[in-house]
Amino acid sequence: MVTNFEDLVNQIKSCRDCKELFGFNPNPVFSGNKNAKILQISQAPSQNVHNTNKCFNDASGKKLRNEWYQITDDVFYDDDNFYISGVGHCFPGKANNGGDKKPPKHCADKWLRQEIKFVDSKIIVLLGRASANYFFPKKDFVDLIFNNQEIDGKLTIVLPHPSPLNQKWFKDNPNFEKKRLQEIRKIVQSVLFD
Numbered sequence: 619m620v621t622n623f624e625d626l627v628n629q630i631k632s633c634r635d636c637k638e639l640f641g642f643n644p645n646p647v648f649s650g651n652k653n654a655k656i657l658q659i660s661q662a663p664s665q666n667v668h669n670t671n672k673c674f675n676d677a678s679g680k681k682l683r684n685e686w687y688q689i690t691d692d693v694f695y696d697d698d699n700f701y702i703s704g705v706g707h708c709f710p711g712k713a714n715n716g717g718d719k720k721p722p723k724h725c726a727d728k729w730l731r732q733e734i735k736f737v738d739s740k741i742i743v744l745l746g747r748a749s750a751n752y753f754f755p756k757k758d759f760v761d762l763i764f765n766n767q768e769i770d771g772k773l774t775i776v777l778p779h780p781s782p783l784n785q786k787w788f789k790d791n792p793n794f795e796k797k798r799l800q801e802i803r804k805i806v807q808s809v810l811f812d
């Protein structure tokens with residue numbers, strides 16, 4: 619267990635535990651300060667994030683910032699606003715179905731559990747099924763999205779993954795974009811700007 623945040627960041631950055639599993643050199647990509655207002659936890663970096671070393675530098679990130687949160691790139695990438703992490707810290711490779719492979723569970727157990735202890739955010743945002751299942755394995759994913767949750771006494775919002783591959787979920791749950799998203803945007807913007 620690391621006792622200092624800077625040491626933790628350095629240890630995660632130099633982690634190569636999954637090199638054999640992935641078959642290529644892992645590249646942990648995450649960002650933010652320990653006093654960031656929002657701790658955002660998603661599945662794992664995409665291939666583009668792996669290649670560019672910039673969190674959410676992909677189609678999912680554009681949708682999340684521009685359409686869902688409705689904030690500028692400058693606000694999103696301000697380290698005092700968002701600490702951006704995932705249940706996996708590295709791109710895990712492509713799966714046969716065209717999506718990405720699942721993140722190794724070992725990563726969240728080893729690193730994310732410690733990040734949560736250090737990052738003193740006002741709220742937590744869980745993005746996608748992988749991060750929701752990690753923290754709430756027994757709860758229904760749709761119920762998690764439509765109701766505010768708590769982790770360690772902290773307000774926690776669950777969002778579906780904004781990936782373009784997730785179109786069926788948006789179609790099956792029209793009230794997300796019609797109704798719930800407005801509530802979530804209000805919470806996120808008030809944490810950032812009020």
Ligand code: SF4
Binds near residue numbers: 724725
């Ligand atoms: S996915 Fe996590 S555990 Fe695996 S190499 Fe990357 S940082 Fe380490």
